Amino acid sequence: MSEGAPAGGARREPSPYMNPYLAGVGIGLVLLAAFAIMGRGLGASGAFSSAAAAGMQSVAPERAASLEPYAAYLGDGRRGPLSDWLVLELLGVTIGGALSAWGAGRLRRGIEKGPRVSDRARLMYAFGGGTIMGVGAKLARGCTSGQALTGGALLSVGSWLFIAAAFAAAYAASPLFRREWT
């Protein structure tokens, strides 16, 4: 569990997590609402693509316009990243997560890791894992949110291939990272 100091205020024991099936039903209803209201599902990696595109446009606009994976996220060039649906949705995710943690007494600084690994090594694994996931999510056109949850619930063929490949690879690679977690 977290070993960090409290973020501030009175310290109390964090509440236990919600029953995972209930949390899953909650997420499922949110996703269903997204389909019914918007006609589209939830996502996460798309917002990273928008952020990367906006960043590249601010430093090298010509390169951003000429390379498709940037250009596809720039729209007509008049709208900033805050008018992008997925960016606002992911901003909401960070707010909702923080509100939930605050309400449950879990809003505190720390590093989540196994007992045998140093903070420094864990942070390097975290950055490396994020980098690899960034490449994988771009190649697959989505991540656990946009492919696994959203595409999975629509019974998309490619999404279920992604789910199967991602879980199989994570289990296959898990011995390499045993020291990090156990």
Added chain:
Amino acid sequence: MNAPLYEVGLFGDTAALLFALGLGVAFGWFLERGGMGNANKLAGQFYFTDLAVFKVMFSAIVTTLLGLYWLSWLGWIELPLVFLPPTYVVPQLLGGVVFGVGFVMGGLCPGTSCVSASTGKTDGFMVVGGMLFGVFAFNELFPLLEGVYRATPMGPVTIPEVIGAPFGVVVFAVVAIAIAGFVGAEKLETYMRARSRGGAG
């Protein structure tokens, strides 16, 4: 009632962005409540010590799937108006493999890394930073990767279409498999807890 409401023109883009924020808040809230902002808990999935990732993910998929099935059966939602991501067999298998390795290494996925970061966890921030770096790397290498990225397109297709079974039958099969998976997950967790109490560690 006729859904999707946005697709039938019930409201405009500004309202859509407010819905984005609201749906995101609810999504993030349930992710955090379910423990999905905790890398240790997520990684437990891959060492069979905590199967919450599977339970949360598949109870969410089953809930949405049944909801879509019933709403479309009642004629309240027009499924053809819901955006279906297109299938590209090779890049989605390959991307899944790459993503899975990054998932067990980082312990968080892109969405949950944002929850982890916003609840104060430094490792969550590092996964977020890594994600951005990885997206930049992919984009910069795009001319090399474009061939794989565009390989084997099938368009937006669903499992019922490909195997030629009715939608309802596939929904029933996915629900049945998920429930069998939940029963198996509970048994496996009980077994692993007993084994760790037995002093194997």
